[in-house]
Amino acid sequence: MSSAAEWPSTSSMLPTGEASSAEADLRALFGDSMAVFASMAGPAHLLEAANPTFFAAVGRTEEARTGLPLGELIPELAEQGFITLLDKVYRTGQPYTGRNARVVLGAGPAAREAFFDFSYEARRDSGGNVIGVRMLGVETTQVIHAQRLAAEHRALLEQIARQAPLREVLEGMAQVIEELSPGVLVSVLLADADGRHLRHGAAPSLPRFYNEAIDGIATGEGVGSCGTAAHRRQPVIVSDIATDPFWDDFRDLADRAAVAACWSTPVLARDGQLLGTFAMYHRTPRHPTEADLALAGVFAGTAALAMERHQAEQARQAAEEREKAARDDLAFLLNASTALGSDLDQSQTLQRLASLCVPVLAPLCAVDLIERGRVRRVTVVAPTEREQQLLASHVPLHDAADDAVARVLASGTTEVARRTPTGPGPWHELHVTGYLCVPLVDDGHTFGVLTLLATGDHIFDGHIVALAEELARRAASAARNSRQYTQRVALARDLQAGLLLPDLPVLPGAELATHYHPAGEGLEIGGDFYDVFPLEDGRWAFMLGDVCGRGAHAATTTALVRHTARAVAPLLPGPEAVVHAVNRALINRPDEHGTGFVTLVYGHFTATESGLDIDLVRAGHTLPVHLSTAGSRPVRADGTLLGILPVPHLGTCHLHLAPGESLALYTDGITEARNLAGEQFGDDRLTQALTPAPQRASAVLEMLSLAVQEFTAGSAMDDDQAILILTATEPARSAAEPAGGSVPTARPTSDRDGLHESVAVPQL
Numbered sequence: 001m002s003s004a005a006e007w008p009s010t011s012s013m014l015p016t017g018e019a020s021s022a023e024a025d026l027r028a029l030f031g032d033s034m035a036v037f038a039s040m041a042g043p044a045h046l047l048e049a050a051n052p053t054f055f056a057a058v059g060r061t062e063e064a065r066t067g068l069p070l071g072e073l074i075p076e077l078a079e080q081g082f083i084t085l086l087d088k089v090y091r092t093g094q095p096y097t098g099r100n101a102r103v104v105l106g107a108g109p110a111a112r113e114a115f116f117d118f119s120y121e122a123r124r125d126s127g128g129n130v131i132g133v134r135m136l137g138v139e140t141t142q143v144i145h146a147q148r149l150a151a152e153h154r155a156l157l158e159q160i161a162r163q164a165p166l167r168e169v170l171e172g173m174a175q176v177i178e179e180l181s182p183g184v185l186v187s188v189l190l191a192d193a194d195g196r197h198l199r200h201g202a203a204p205s206l207p208r209f210y211n212e213a214i215d216g217i218a219t220g221e222g223v224g225s226c227g228t229a230a231h232r233r234q235p236v237i238v239s240d241i242a243t244d245p246f247w248d249d250f251r252d253l254a255d256r257a258a259v260a261a262c263w264s265t266p267v268l269a270r271d272g273q274l275l276g277t278f279a280m281y282h283r284t285p286r287h288p289t290e291a292d293l294a295l296a297g298v299f300a301g302t303a304a305l306a307m308e309r310h311q312a313e314q315a316r317q318a319a320e321e322r323e324k325a326a327r328d329d330l331a332f333l334l335n336a337s338t339a340l341g342s343d344l345d346q347s348q349t350l351q352r353l354a355s356l357c358v359p360v361l362a363p364l365c366a367v368d369l370i371e372r373g374r375v376r377r378v379t380v381v382a383p384t385e386r387e388q389q390l391l392a393s394h395v396p397l398h399d400a401a402d403d404a405v406a407r408v409l410a411s412g413t414t415e416v417a418r419r420t421p422t423g424p425g426p427w428h429e430l431h432v433t434g435y436l437c438v439p440l441v442d443d444g445h446t447f448g449v450l451t452l453l454a455t456g457d458h459i460f461d462g463h464i465v466a467l468a469e470e471l472a473r474r475a476a477s478a479a480r481n482s483r484q485y486t487q488r489v490a491l492a493r494d495l496q497a498g499l500l501l502p503d504l505p506v507l508p509g510a511e512l513a514t515h516y517h518p519a520g521e522g523l524e525i526g527g528d529f530y531d532v533f534p535l536e537d538g539r540w541a542f543m544l545g546d547v548c549g550r551g552a553h554a555a556t557t558t559a560l561v562r563h564t565a566r567a568v569a570p571l572l573p574g575p576e577a578v579v580h581a582v583n584r585a586l587i588n589r590p591d592e593h594g595t596g597f598v599t600l601v602y603g604h605f606t607a608t609e610s611g612l613d614i615d616l617v618r619a620g621h622t623l624p625v626h627l628s629t630a631g632s633r634p635v636r637a638d639g640t641l642l643g644i645l646p647v648p649h650l651g652t653c654h655l656h657l658a659p660g661e662s663l664a665l666y667t668d669g670i671t672e673a674r675n676l677a678g679e680q681f682g683d684d685r686l687t688q689a690l691t692p693a694p695q696r697a698s699a700v701l702e703m704l705s706l707a708v709q710e711f712t713a714g715s716a717m718d719d720d721q722a723i724l725i726l727t728a729t730e731p732a733r734s735a736a737e738p739a740g741g742s743v744p745t746a747r748p749t750s751d752r753d754g755l756h757e758s759v760a761v762p763q764l
Contacts, residue, residue, distance in 0.1 A: 046132075070083065100144060119135070166310040184280050186202075186278075187202070187206055190307065195230075197218055210256070224250050225264035230277050237263045238263070239285055241262060325463075333471065354367050364387065365452055382430075396423070415437045508538065513700065513724075518720050528667045541604050542665075544722060557598060557643075561600065565582055575617045575652055599619060599621035629660070632690040635655060663726045664724075671683055
C-alpha cells in the first residue's frame with residue numbers, strides 16, 4: 001500500500017489544468033486506502049491518473065502506464081464487458097454502480113479472479129460537457145473468498161454431522177481448498193492405529209502413482225514433509241523440494257509428479273493422538289503466506305473433526321459387531337446345548353455335535369471315540385456323499401505318533417494347524433488345507449476327539465477355536481449324561497425286574513394277567529409291586545401294593561413287604577395274620593431304610609370245582625373290583641395303611657369267583673390318571689370300562705389298559721401303574737377222566753410295555 005508521498009509522480013503525469021482540486025483530494029484520500037481510483041479521459045478512456053492500489057489490483061506497475069487507453073492497458077476488461085460500460089457512461093453521462101463484480105485479471109497461468117464494488121461517474125468540464133469517466137472501487141475478493149470459505153466449511157461440517165463417509169468428506173475438503181487457492185494441490189494422509197504409518201486418505205489432483213507410492217510411508221524425522229510433521233506433531237514447511245534434505249528419498253518421485261513445494265500440518269485429536277496429516281503442494285517453489293497457514297490450520301481442524309468422528313463411528317460399529325458376534329455365539333451355544341441334550345443317547349449326541357459344526361465352524365467334521373484301546377470313528381459330516389465316504393473310511397490309530405487325533409487323545413489338549421494333518425488320510429482328495437482337533441474330556445479323561453477340517457480359504461482363527469472347544473465341552477458333558485442315563489435306566493430296570501415276577505407262574509383253575517409301567521423316564525424304581533406265589537395244600541397267595549415314594553427307599557420297602565409275606569405266609573393261618581406280620585416288619589425297619597407307608601391288597605385263593613375261593617385283606621389300598629356276568633362292583637373291605645400304626649385295623653373279605661369271573665387289583669396310578677383337562681380317570685370310569693366283563697384275564701387287562709390310554713391321550717403319566725387280573729377258569733380234570741381231557745397249565749402270551757399275562761390252556 002503506497003503513501004501519499006508517492007503521489008507527485010502520478011500527479012505530474014496529469015495534463016496541466018485538467019486536475020481539479022477535488023480530484024487532487026480524491027487522489028490524496030485513496031492514496032492511503034485499500035480503495036482503487038482511476039481517472040480516464042476522452043472516448044478512448046485514456047488513463048490520466050490512478051492510485052498505486054489500482055495498479056496493484058490489476059497486476060500492473062504504474063510506470064509508463066498513464067496516457068494509454070484502458071482497453072490497451074488491460075485488454076481482458078474489454079472481453080468481460082467493462083469497456084462497454086465505460087462507453088455507455090461517457091455517452092450518457094449517467095453513472096453506473098457494480099456490486100461484487102467478478103473480473104479475471106491477467107491471462108494464462110498468471111490470471112487471477114477478483115471481485116470489486118465499483119462505480120463509474122462522468123467527468124465534466126466547466127461547461128458541463130462530459131470529458132471522461134472517473135472510477136472508484138473497493139476490492140471485495142477477500143470478503144467473497146471468506147464467504148465462500150465459510151459456506152464450504154459449513155457444508156463440510158454438515159457432512160460430518162450426518163456421518164458421511166470419511167473419504168467423501170476429505171475429497172470434498174480437498175476440492176474446496178483447491179478452488180479457493182488456485183495452484184494448490186491438497187493431500188490428506190490417515191495415521192494407522194499405532195501412529196507409525198500414514199495411509200492415503202484423499203488427494204484428488206495428485207497423480208495416482210504418487211498417491212500409491214506414499215501410501216503407507218513411515219512417520220519419522222526426515223521422511224518428507226508429512227512423515228516429519230507426523231513425527232514432530234507440528235507443521236513442516238518445505239518451500240523448495242529440490243533442495244530440502246527431508247525429501248532426499250522422495251525427490252525423484254516429487255519430480256515425476258511435478259510438485260516443488262509442500263507444506264504439511266499434522267492432524268491431531270483432542271487428546272493429542274495423531275490422526276493424519278494435511279498437506280498443500282505447489283508446482284513451483286513457494287513459501288506460504290499468513291493466509292495460507294491460516295487456511296491450513298482451519299482445514300486441519302476440520303479434518304481432525306471428520307477423522308475423530310470417523311474413528312468414533314468405527315469404534316461404535318466395531319462394538320456393535322462384537323456385541324452381535326457375542327450374542328450370535330451365545331445363541332449358537334444355547335441352541336447347541338438344547339440340541340445336544342435333546343436325546344439321552346450318546347451316539348445321537350455325537351452325531352448332533354458333528355452336524356452343529358458344519359458348516360458354521362468348518363466344512364468337514366469327524367468324531368472319534370476310544371473304545372477298548374482302539375479308535376472308532378462314530379460320525380462324519382461333509383457336503384457330499386463321496387466326501388462323507390472318504391472321511392468315514394479313515395480311522396486314526398490310537399498309538400500313531402504322526403496322527404493328530406492320536407496326539408490329542410494322548411495329551412488332552414487342542415491341536416490346530418494351517419496345513420494338512422500329518423499321517424495317512426484322504427487329505428488330497430478332500431482338498432484339506434487345515435485342521436482343528438479338540439479333545440472330548442470327561443472327569444479329566446479324554447474319551448474322544450472332535451476333528452474339524454478346513455478347505456479352500458477357510459481358516460481356524462481364535463474365535464472358531466474357542467467356539468469349538470466350548471462346543472466340545474458341552475458335548476462331552478451331554479455324552480456323559482447320556483451314558484449315566486443309560487446306566488441308571490439299566491440299573492433301575494434290573495432292580496425293578498427283581499421286585500416283580502420274572503415269569504408268571506402256572507395257576508390251578510385260574511388265569512393271571514399283570515401290567516406294570518413306571519412313571520417318568522425309567523430312571524427311578526417305582527413304588528408299585530405285585531406278587532403271586534404258592535402255599536401248602538394247593539393254596540396260592542397274591543398281593544398288589546403301593547409304596548409311598550420312589551427310588552432306593554421304595555425298592556427296600558417293596559423287598560421287605562414281598563419277602564416278609566413270602567416268609568411268613570406258610571407259617572400263619574390266613575391273610576390277616578400275614579398282613580399284620582408285614583406291618584410289624586415295616587414298623588421295625590431302620591429309619592435309613594425309609595419310613596413311608598404302604599397300601600396293600602393281600603389274599604389267598606384255592607381252586608374248587610366251582611371256581612376260586614378267595615380270602616383277601618385290603619390295607620388302605622384302592623378297592624378291588626369283582627367282574628361277573630351281573631356287572632362290575634367294588635369289593636368292600638376295610639383296612640388301614642401299613643407302616644403307620646403298631647396294630648392296624650384290618651378285616652378279611654371272603655369272595656368266590658365262578659368260572660369266567662375275575663378279580664381286578666390296581667394301584668391309584670390307574671384311577672388318578674388325568675387327561676389334558678386335568679380330570680381323573682376315577683373309580684366310576686374304571687367300573688364302566690370293565691362292564692360287560694370279558695371271561696379272559698388277558699381281555700380284561702387289555703380292556704382296562706385301553707380305556708386308560710384313550711382317556712389320558714397326550715398327557716404325561718404322573719404315577720406308576722400296576723394291574724393284576726385273576727380270572728377263574730373251568731376246574732381241572734382228574735387223571736382218571738377219559739382221553740381227550742385237558743390238564744390246566746399256563747404260559748405267557750404277551751410281554752410288551754410292562755404287560756405280563758398268563759393264561760390257562762389245554763395241554764396237548
